Amino acid sequence: xxxxxxxxxxVVQPGRSLRLSCAATGFSFSNHGMHWVRQAPGKxxxxxxxxxxxxxxxxxxxxxxxxFTISRxxxxxxxxxxxxxxGADDTAVYYCARDYAFSLDLWGQGTLVTVSS
Amino acid sequence: xxxxxxxxxTLSLSPGERATLSCRTSxxxxxxxxxxxxxxxxxxxxxxxxxxNRATGIPARFSGSGSGTDFTxxxxxxxxxxxxxxxxxxxxxxxxxxxxxxKVEIK
Numbered sequence: 001x002x003x004x005x006x007x008x009x010x011v012v013q014p015g016r017s018l019r020l021s022c023a024a025t026g027f028s029f030s031n032h033g034m035h036w037v038r039q040a041p042g043k044x045x046x047x048x049x050x051x052x053x054x055x056x057x058x059x060x061x062x063x064x065x066x067x068f069t070i071s072r073x074x075x076x077x078x079x080x081x082x083x084x085x086x087g088a089d090d091t092a093v094y095y096c097a098r099d100y101a102f103s104l105d106l107w108g109q110g111t112l113v114t115v116s117s
Numbered sequence: 118x119x120x121x122x123x124x125x126x127t128l129s130l131s132p133g134e135r136a137t138l139s140c141r142t143s144x145x146x147x148x149x150x151x152x153x154x155x156x157x158x159x160x161x162x163x164x165x166x167x168x169x170n171r172a173t174g175i176p177a178r179f180s181g182s183g184s185g186t187d188f189t190x191x192x193x194x195x196x197x198x199x200x201x202x203x204x205x206x207x208x209x210x211x212x213x214x215x216x217x218x219x220k221v222e223i224k
Contacts, residue, residue: 035213037161037213037215044202044204044215044216044217044218045153045155045161045204045206045215045218046215047206047212047213047214047215050211050213059211059212061212095160095161097161100163100166101166101167102149102151102208102213103151103163103166103167103172103206104151104153104161104163104206104213105163105166105172105173106163107160107161107162108160109159109160110160
């Protein structure tokens, strides 16, 4: 079954860190770029980061650059998002998504991150 | 950075009516624009890529058009499940940007 399943969300205190995972099944993971996109409560979709396949390149939104790190393990078909120095503005549902011609053609169900003391 | 502006913010229509959603970009993007549907509590779904190409499994009532700075998503005859939120998206200089969304609601 072709799918993405996120995990690792939860409640975290401001200033702390959290690591999200996204496991891919049913397709050639190593052939695709992988993204993280988030949606804060009551807000729209916000792109966060992408990890490319085949080249060692990652790109980030300005809002997370220097605090978040995206990585991937092709042997485990998994993409990660390491989030540091979390603030209230990072509270959101985090989705991972597969790249297709610079569109995002497959999405997970999301994992909720709540930053609160 | 290219900005995407969707209009209207909310579109009130009845089932069976035609929906026309607009996305304008602050600079020309050729045909590099995608549309997504997002139902509450579900994963977003790619509808249209490269301005006018329907993604796999997307019903024919969804169509996309436009180039340059003006793009349109058309739903030819609204089904009950279509009353949700739609986003446009563009990639420029390794940054992905979404519009703010259009909510299609039942009139």
